[in-house]
Amino acid sequence: MAFQKGKTTELEIIDLAFGGMGIAKPDGFPIFVDRTLPGDKVRVRITRKKKNYAEGGLLELIESSPLRQKAPCSYAGNCGGCRWQALPYSEQLKYKKQHVIDSLEHIGLLKGILVKDVIPSENIFGFRNKMEFSCSDRRWLSPEELANIEIKKDFGLGLHVPGTFDKIIDIEKCLIQPDIGNQILNDIRIYIKESGLPAYNFKSHEGFWRFVMLRNSAAFGTWMVNIVTKQENDNILTPLAHKLMNKYPQITSVINNITSKKASISVGEYEKVIAGENSIKEKLGDFTFEISANSFFQTNTKGAETLYSLVSKYADLSGSEHVLDLYSGTGTIPIWLSKDAKQVTGIEIVESAVQDANKNAALNSIQNCSFHVGDIKDVLPSIHKQCDVMIIDPPRVGMHKDVVEQVIALAPKKIVYVSCNPATLARDISMLQSQYKVVEVQPVDMFPHTFHIESVALLELV
Numbered sequence: 001m002a003f004q005k006g007k008t009t010e011l012e013i014i015d016l017a018f019g020g021m022g023i024a025k026p027d028g029f030p031i032f033v034d035r036t037l038p039g040d041k042v043r044v045r046i047t048r049k050k051k052n053y054a055e056g057g058l059l060e061l062i063e064s065s066p067l068r069q070k071a072p073c074s075y076a077g078n079c080g081g082c083r084w085q086a087l088p089y090s091e092q093l094k095y096k097k098q099h100v101i102d103s104l105e106h107i108g109l110l111k112g113i114l115v116k117d118v119i120p121s122e123n124i125f126g127f128r129n130k131m132e133f134s135c136s137d138r139r140w141l142s143p144e145e146l147a148n149i150e151i152k153k154d155f156g157l158g159l160h161v162p163g164t165f166d167k168i169i170d171i172e173k174c175l176i177q178p179d180i181g182n183q184i185l186n187d188i189r190i191y192i193k194e195s196g197l198p199a200y201n202f203k204s205h206e207g208f209w210r211f212v213m214l215r216n217s218a219a220f221g222t223w224m225v226n227i228v229t230k231q232e233n234d235n236i237l238t239p240l241a242h243k244l245m246n247k248y249p250q251i252t253s254v255i256n257n258i259t260s261k262k263a264s265i266s267v268g269e270y271e272k273v274i275a276g277e278n279s280i281k282e283k284l285g286d287f288t289f290e291i292s293a294n295s296f297f298q299t300n301t302k303g304a305e306t307l308y309s310l311v312s313k314y315a316d317l318s319g320s321e322h323v324l325d326l327y328s329g330t331g332t333i334p335i336w337l338s339k340d341a342k343q344v345t346g347i348e349i350v351e352s353a354v355q356d357a358n359k360n361a362a363l364n365s366i367q368n369c370s371f372h373v374g375d376i377k378d379v380l381p382s383i384h385k386q387c388d389v390m391i392i393d394p395p396r397v398g399m400h401k402d403v404v405e406q407v408i409a410l411a412p413k414k415i416v417y418v419s420c421n422p423a424t425l426a427r428d429i430s431m432l433q434s435q436y437k438v439v440e441v442q443p444v445d446m447f448p449h450t451f452h453i454e455s456v457a458l459l460e461l462v
């Protein structure tokens, strides 16, 4: 049969799936092909065959979709960061809205919910306030780079080829961060290469340099550089910090996270301040926030303001309400809502984020916010708080089912559910639907050129 693994076939792409891949449906059988757009005619090799679907690797674009545009970024064809750059932004928004509707209908079995048009991101380039680049002693080369014998394979600092843990594209210019971040990144690259210390090897787990994380403040134009290494080495990192801070007065903080763990995450087992501050300041609306290297903070600052304004609008507070904010991060939503509520209580698992939240409340002279550290499912039953309005902003995996039960038991009159994953949004609100009716869902785009979409759902107790 034509769709067996290893076979090549010609397909017409008819839609985009949640997850970002194009879909063809020859004889009704779904085949997912990465980096394709509806209207493309393509030749693919089947790379995976399951009972109900297959996946294909793109071999040739036989005929280009009329939707296709030239991607502004030269890495876009290979990099895992922005897989939808060849799709005009207005089209990206249409597909994102449809994915929210499809998730609600197919995963949550929720029909007829009002899903509004996506609120676009104010900036579609230079909008990210945090980027994380991986170091590798093996650089992945694109077919064009392979043809250039001058290019060495022994070092890469950049982003992953999608779906791979060890293929690092050496990135000199990433368009979704402000351009000064690229200059800082390139100076760090030169320093690392000349340091004499090896970059990490993802298979042997040897090597000193692991990640370079850059955070910036949209409001103040300042930068934090966080270098993640396998061991401490102040003799190498202090001169790097001084070099960077002398050249870029915008850099106010150089941090070193140290981790010998094999897991490919940039959070260290511990961290050291190499130079400057231990956090970076950012402003959202009238409020100032201090964010440490490992705390969660929305990555699109302007988008975060849009998102939180929507949360305020849906919460519609009069000043007398007790608000519970589950998954409160660095306290941004409680602080944003504080002037309209009687009391706001946040719960968050990451201790440093809760420390930041307390500092942030003090920094903004806010006295009606308090924060609890711990896993929501353990903390929520013990805090016995009155709750008129609940805000829920979980990570991609959504809520633990025990938490859903605890929320139903607390029975807040209103829930504002903020979600970065339509699939878990659909699952969670379908579990709440015995007690809550969904008034509407407003998607907000925080992640241009990716399939990701943030949504805010307003739920009312029935």
Ligand SMILES: C[S@@+](CC[C@H](N)C(=O)[O-])C[C@H]1O[C@@H](n2cnc3c(N)ncnc32)[C@H](O)[C@@H]1O
Pocket: 296, 297, 298, 327, 328, 329, 330, 331, 332, 333, 347, 348, 349, 350, 353, 374, 375, 376, 377, 393, 394, 395, 396, 420
């Ligand atoms: C999507 S972020 C939202 C943060 C915040 N609302 C904001 O807008 O910045 C999710 C947060 O949930 C926290 N988290 C994840 N699992 C948790 C759990 N089981 N209990 C408490 N917090 C958790 C994460 O550390 C992260 O700060």
